[in-house]
Amino acid sequence: MKARNLPILVTLALFLIMFGGGSLAFIGFFSVQNFLNLFIDNSYLLILAVGMTFVIVSGGIDLSVGSVLALSTMVSSSLLAKSHLSPVLVIPIVLAMGTALGLFMGYLIQTFNLPPFIITLAGLYLARGLCYVVSIDTIAITNEFWKGAAHATVNLIGNNFVSPSVFIAVAVVLAGLFVMRYTRFGRNVYAIGGNEQSAVLMGLPVNHTKIAIYALSGFCSALAGIVFTFYTLSGYALHGKGMELDAIATVVIGGTLLTGGVGNLLGTVLGGLVYGIIQVLIVFQGTLNSWWTRIVIGFLVFVFCLLQRIFETGKSAALARERAKQAPKAQASS
Template sequence: MTSNPMAGAVRRGRQYVPLLVTSVLLVLMFSVGSVQYDGFLSGQVLLNLLIDNAFLLVVAVGMTFVVLTGGIDLSVGAVVALSTMLSAWLVERHGWPPLLVIPLVLVVGTVAGFVMGWVIHSFEIQPFIVTLAGMFLARGLCYTISIDSISITDPTYTAFAQTRIPLPGDLFVSPSVLVAVGVVAVAFVVLHHTRLGRNVYALGGSEQSALLMGLPVARTKIAVYAVSGFCSSLGGVLLTFYMLSGYGLHAVGLELDAIAAVVIGGTLLTGGSGYLLGTVLGVLVLGLIQTLISFQGTLSSWWTRIVIGGLLFVFILLQRLIVGRRKV
């Protein structure tokens, strides 16, 4: 019954352990890289991490919403691919203006997410299977548009792709980074400071309780998949800028990278616990592994996958330990 402030602080502190571990890991990896390789320790290497992974970051933000409710969205990679395909096709083959195409693509992704969320909620079907269907559907639709890659020569797209936003100290970022940072900022506020965000956490804690507490479970559940759909299509738009092409084989397996980033960022797959900042760190860890391996030079890029696999195991075990201890 009685509580002392110290115990409360310890209790509160435990939730931050995964976040702390990921931060330490990131600093450690960066230090190792700086010691081992010349030219690693530069601001631009860090910024390149963001430039190369901006689209992944945006997709992972959407995934964080879904995973926090205890769900999963396997369709994100396919929705990204469909978004690149749709953009390239409309702009190149039909000559639509990019300012019309981009909002349209965002609407398509959001609606796709909304529909999946609606099916998951209304028919009480596992999100795994519904979004798996969504994944096949979206990936398949890419090929009905074109079997081959469509490259983009539209001046707006090329201009966007080549723009460098200078920062002090000879550093630069791409516009995509600004978009991604904006998405992270908005998502952070939504998750931690709005009713929708708190309902997401409540839903992940206990759906039954959330229902009995009178929270809008249906609306929240559908909303997270719509958010994930929106983030996927926005990620697709950013990838279109990055690749300057639309292709049905873009972003294959991206859903798994996004899930890996979310988990490494300390969000529990069972829902209810995790932070958006963790997802950002998770994406950076994934990017840093790639950078390290490219700096190393002799290892095949598949080592990235091996390291990510190993890390995932470690983090899942870590979560298990933390959650297990909390139950005793």
């Protein structure tokens, strides 16, 4: 039980060390607002990562999320600016579109037994290409509701505030936590990630679950796209470029195994915070160019994967020892 939580504790420790280190090194780093900013600046990433956690725990991968995010910024800005549709219509349309894209990819993957890597990779192309079909140029959003969402702040204790996006992200995380822990669907995701063939033979609805997982990831990507436009107030085909990897990195740093079956959304949130604080640290440091973020993230992914490897080999060795001990014990108990 404890061993299972170890990766999350490592991520938590890492975050605390980074936050503490930053607070000691830089004046003005340590503040509640700076902590809240991590959520404000990364809320769309968290939303993407929630969907990605489901996919990765099920043993799959979704490379299309960054592009679907971009497509959803394009479609929403185009519908708002060019078709002058009301946000009440735009938001459901965009969410339905993202879900449909995910549904489509999930259907191909599951029904025809195709590799998720290739199908979602093609999805990456498809969504990015569709962006250009909508428009080659940036589309600015001038809709009042959107502007309101972009500029609104909600005061918390003291003078500290968060943006409405944070509430959306937190709601998504909480809903994700509930689904993963307390619904049959969520548990089926773990079962499929643990051993898909077993899941089939146990009579679990593997087909529907897997298709639903990709649909869910598509939904999260579309929602993240809407949230993203709250920051940029624009739709642009190059938004979210490479963000699929940020999402994957966030999930991995959060302790989810890329082999599937093991993972936790709390870890993913911590992973997102670690991701955010690296960026903040580099900004505070001042002299390093922002591309160091990538190198540091790459390094962290390396460290975490290494830890998981050591953890795995350690566990299988412990298991062998346990088995050796258990055989005579089992005899005695029966």
